Amino acid sequence: MCESLKNTYQICEEIGRGRFGTIYRVFSPATNEFYACKTINKTLLTDDTDRECLQNEPKILSLLSPHPNITHLHALFEDDDSLHIVLELCQSHTLYDLVLHQPVSESEAASHMQQLLSAVAHMHRLGVVHRDIKPENVLFDSRGRVKLADFGSACWLGEEGVVTSVVGTPYYVAPEVLMGREYDEKVDLWSAGVVLYTMLAGMPPFYGETVTEIFEAVLRGNLRFPTKVFRNVSMEAKDLLRKLICRDVSRRFSAEQALRHPWIVNRGEAT
Structure with missing residues (x-):
């Protein structure tokens, strides 16, 4: 797990899993709030389309935020193996x-x-x-x-x-x-x-x-x-x-x- 992320947030339990990564619940002592952290494993991105989507997602979220009906981007961290996108925490049901x-x-x-x-x-x-x-x-x-x-x-x-x-x-x-x-x-x-x-x-x-x-x-x-x-x-x-x-x-x-x-x-x- 990225050191910068661990220095900023407390990593809690896994709350979701997708094709390229895992979603964790994280806690920020600075704001006293919980967030969702989407961790994407870059080594699983096998083609140019996947890599382009990886690069675009945080840029697009940053462009679209804030909007009351779009998940809000709070922070972004990256290391050699993973991209970590910290988002507002929503309810567990969809x-x-x-x-x-x-x-x-x-x-x-x-x-x-x-x-x-x-x-x-x-x-x-x-x-x-x-x-x-x-x-x-x-x-x-x-x-x-x-x-x-x-x-x-x-x-x-x-x-x-x-x-x-x-x-x-x-x-x-x-x-x-x-x-x-x-x-x-x-x-x-x-x-x-x-x-x-x-x-x-x-x-x-x-x-x-x-x-x-x-x-x-x-x-x-x-x-x-x-x-x-x-x-x-x-x-x-x-x-x-x-x-x-x-x-x-x-x-x-x-x-x-x-x-x-x-x-x-x-x-x-x-x-």
Whole structure:
């Protein structure tokens, strides 16, 4: 463990683990507060894309902070083997844990969605695309506010305003990413739409027994609202879902448009 980190924080228990590293709870005697430390093992980064993401994540977090709905970067430490990113400590459960067993109410879904879209709109204004929005990356702080996390796949759009690399999670990735086409920030809105669908239905709109089958379902993009599941879901919610989970990127809502949608404005209440 990095000496500078150990001199600044007390390292506590492991609270999470990912593909390239581990998340620890740490304590700062200077502030008398706990934080989360994401320790990334640089020796596990095997290609240029992984290394670029490693370099970009703290830069992007620094650019985006502070925002009430994005995990706040507190400190950064690096040694020969690892990068240590110290972030605000959120609750142990994620949005995924919340929707794992049953759907949430429209008012609760609208509240979570408004906060998520606020984070996405802020990112996009600064030219950042998250590229891995999913319930597991939607956290909650100690006050219950939504916090978008894990910017390990995020990137800047650059001068052309498009990127091409295939990044994302099967259930939530936009079809244009899978097609290998150039894409822009609207991939995040497709993913956010799938998150909203999952909140209201308790399951994603596109699924399969294998990753290949899931990708095929995403590429077909046949959005359905099964009566058994959506019987009590409002027309306004379904309208927003259609405008987010829209194969035609030119017609797909931006984050700003979604924030102005009546279902979001009215917090999921019938008008």
